[in-house]
Amino acid sequence: MVPGTICYRRRPAPAQRDANGLRHSAPHPVRSGGVSEPEYTNSTPGGDAISGSGLVAEKARRIARVDQLRADGVEPYPYRFDRTHSAAEVRAAGADLEPGTETDVAVAVAGRVMLKRDSGKLVFLTIADRGVDVQLFVSKAVVGDDAFAGIKALDRGDWVGVHGTVMTTRVGEISIKVERLELLSKSIRPLPDKWHGLTDPDTRFRQRYADLVVNADARRVFEIRHAIIASIRSTLVARGFIEVETPVLHAELGGATARPFITHHNTLDMPLYLRIATELHLKRLIVGGMDRVFEIGRTFRNEGMDTTHNPEFTMMESYEAFTDVHGVMELTEALITNAARDSLGTTLIDVAGEQVELTDPWPRVRMVDLASEAVGETVHPSQPVDHLRAIADRHGVHCDKAWGSGKIIEELFAELCEKSVVRPTFVTGHPVEISPLARLDPDDPHLTDRFELFILGKEFANGYSELNDPVDQLQRFEAEQAARDAGDNERGTIDLDYVRALEYGMPPTGGLGVGIDRLVMLLAGVDSIKDVILFPTLRPEANPQ
RNA sequence: GCCCCUCUAGCUCAAUGGUAGAGCAGUGGACUUUUAAUCCAUUGGUUGUGGGUUCGAGCCCCACGGGGGGCACCA
Numbered sequence: 186m187v188p189g190t191i192c193y194r195r196r197p198a199p200a201q202r203d204a205n206g207l208r209h210s211a212p213h214p215v216r217s218g219g220v221s222e223p224e225y226t227n228s229t230p231g232g233d234a235i236s237g238s239g240l241v242a243e244k245a246r247r248i249a250r251v252d253q254l255r256a257d258g259v260e261p262y263p264y265r266f267d268r269t270h271s272a273a274e275v276r277a278a279g280a281d282l283e284p285g286t287e288t289d290v291a292v293a294v295a296g297r298v299m300l301k302r303d304s305g306k307l308v309f310l311t312i313a314d315r316g317v318d319v320q321l322f323v324s325k326a327v328v329g330d331d332a333f334a335g336i337k338a339l340d341r342g343d344w345v346g347v348h349g350t351v352m353t354t355r356v357g358e359i360s361i362k363v364e365r366l367e368l369l370s371k372s373i374r375p376l377p378d379k380w381h382g383l384t385d386p387d388t389r390f391r392q393r394y395a396d397l398v399v400n401a402d403a404r405r406v407f408e409i410r411h412a413i414i415a416s417i418r419s420t421l422v423a424r425g426f427i428e429v430e431t432p433v434l435h436a437e438l439g440g441a442t443a444r445p446f447i448t449h450h451n452t453l454d455m456p457l458y459l460r461i462a463t464e465l466h467l468k469r470l471i472v473g474g475m476d477r478v479f480e481i482g483r484t485f486r487n488e489g490m491d492t493t494h495n496p497e498f499t500m501m502e503s504y505e506a507f508t509d510v511h512g513v514m515e516l517t518e519a520l521i522t523n524a525a526r527d528s529l530g531t532t533l534i535d536v537a538g539e540q541v542e543l544t545d546p547w548p549r550v551r552m553v554d555l556a557s558e559a560v561g562e563t564v565h566p567s568q569p570v571d572h573l574r575a576i577a578d579r580h581g582v583h584c585d586k587a588w589g590s591g592k593i594i595e596e597l598f599a600e601l602c603e604k605s606v607v608r609p610t611f612v613t614g615h616p617v618e619i620s621p622l623a624r625l626d627p628d629d630p631h632l633t634d635r636f637e638l639f640i641l642g643k644e645f646a647n648g649y650s651e652l653n654d655p656v657d658q659l660q661r662f663e664a665e666q667a668a669r670d671a672g673d674n675e676r677g678t679i680d681l682d683y684v685r686a687l688e689y690g691m692p693p694t695g696g697l698g699v700g701i702d703r704l705v706m707l708l709a710g711v712d713s714i715k716d717v718i719l720f721p722t723l724r725p726e727a728n729p730q
Numbered sequence: 731g732c733c734c735c736u737c738u739a740g741c742u743c744a745a746u747g748g749u750a751g752a753g754c755a756g757u758g759g760a761c762u763u764u765u766a767a768u769c770c771a772u773u774g775g776u777u778g779u780g781g782g783u784u785c786g787a788g789c790c791c792c793a794c795g796g797g798g799g800g801c802a803c804c805a
Binding site: 238239240241242243244246285300302303304305306307308309311320322324325326340341354355356358360374375376377378379380381382383384385386387388390391395399441442443444486488489491492494599713723724726727730 | 737739740741742743753754755756757760761762763764765766767768772773774775778795796797798799800803804805
């Protein structure tokens with residue numbers, strides 16, 4: 186997100202539900218003296234808090250206004266407002282009106298006060314309702330003196346509901362001529378700058394509510410995110426997939442190689458892991474005959490954080506019986522192309538300054554071929570480890586002693602090729618050693634029937650023909666366990682229950698995993714995963730104020 | 731873990747080592763067609779925290795904390 190593009194006016198800010206945190210309990214601490222919270226104490230030498238300025242005084246002033254309203258018999262936090270139109274509907278209703286037109290179209294609309302222009306006996310309020318703003322035209326002569334004074338006393342950030350009629354001003358601005366205005370929720374904390382919004386990334390992530398109120402780009406990203414997820418869901422459902430939910434709390438780790446979060450269940454008195462993948466549960470469902478399943482869910486990895494990694498992130502995994510890796514690649518292209526069309530309205534997207542037409546076929550290249558090209562000679566997992574290690578050394582690629590030929594080839598690819606794969610590309614044929622759950626390539630027993638989708642040098646998706654031979658699977662698990670015992674603590678363990686499931690028989694199956702957050706980053710055109718997660722993981726604030 | 735950048739009023743930003751300022755918001759006033767309304771007046775600061783150097787520190791040095799970016803590690 187480019188801070189310079191953030192402003193309220195150029196792109197109307199959203200009206201986000203968040204007012205329920207503003208409840209305040211009388212008596213008013215400034216005057217009662219019974220509450221010792223420092224934020225409400227007097228900070229103005231020689232005067233009471235209300236006469237000063239700054240946040241403390243501003244909040245005190247607005248709380249005093251709340252008290253005054255109650256004293257006048259007006260509830261500043263009423264329960265309900267029945268509206269007849271959204272701001273967008275009002276805009277549609279007034280779209281064809283000439284400037285300076287009044288109508289009899291009666292509307293009841295609610296929104297948050299974003300701007301206030303007071304010109305004496307007229308007040309113009311801009312309210313935001315679900316990201317669309319509409320102007321309120323308030324005339325003292327229409328609403329009466331008392332109500333007019335109350336409207337003048339409104340603050341930016343207050344929620345209001347109005348009854349009035351649709352009109353246009355002399356310059357053609359579609360407006361609601363207010364007959365009656367009702368305060369729906371008094372805001373006691375000032376909104377960020379009406380023109381510049383919030384720019385400090387720390388504050389934007391910590392106070393996402395404020396970010397969403399004033400920064401339309403933030404709201405836009407999450408609308409795109411929603412559209413992408415909805416699109417993925419509809420593409421899958423249209424293909425006969427059903428959505429399922431599998432456990433987040435796992436007694437065994439599996440389905441990926443990653444360090445987990447560990448928690449504890451009191452009654453069972455046992456450790457539990459937050460899942461690092463949904464794969465093994467979903468394939469158990471394929472064994473059970475569910476045939477086509479998917480899950481869009483949070484997974485957790487207790488590892489580093491950077492612009493593409495958050496400790497909790499959203500993954501879509503799907504499993505389809507009777508297809509293989511080629512079917513999964515076709516599905517992947519369809520999912521992402523549809524997601525772009527449904528969220529952006531186009532399949533022509535910008536990838537690092539290049540225009541990419543997603544409907545063009547995506548290249549499919551074997552990992553061993555890319556690695557061979559990079560090192561200038563043929564590499565293949567059938568070659569001796571020492572030979573490959575020598576090649577890696579020559580190219581400055583560090584290899585762990587415990588690694589076999591296949592892992593070294595992956596490392597060569599990761600170090601020498603990965604970053605240069607910018608346009609969407611299926612990298613295929615991963616070595617068996619690094620693919621404990623994938624089927625062998627029918628033409629090459631050293632490789633698997635697998636792909637990873639790379640865009641912008643990052644992995645976006647991973648899929649393969651699922652290994653369904655229970656004997657082979659057990660041997661692969663044993664190899665994982667052996668590698669783990671040999672000191673590679675990132676490798677997996679033996680999941681005997683999963684092997685038992687396979688023993689009942691799993692049909693040929695193609696499986697897919699897609700990193701939703703990265704996909705949203707790609708399509709929304711943002712560089713940080715924190716921009717696509719509403720509440721990214723952060724250290725807690727010492728003293729929220 | 732290492733390196734670089736950053737932190738000043740509620741928000742957005744200024745300030746050669748020499749009295750901490752502006753715009754917005756707020757407060758008081760004017761204004762019946764405004765559009766970041768405008769105009770007049772005005773309030774508001776433990777410069778992230780703690781040390782140090784200096785006659786004097788927002789600025790220089792050190793440490794710590796938050797955040798951003800990069801590298802490493804990890805996958």
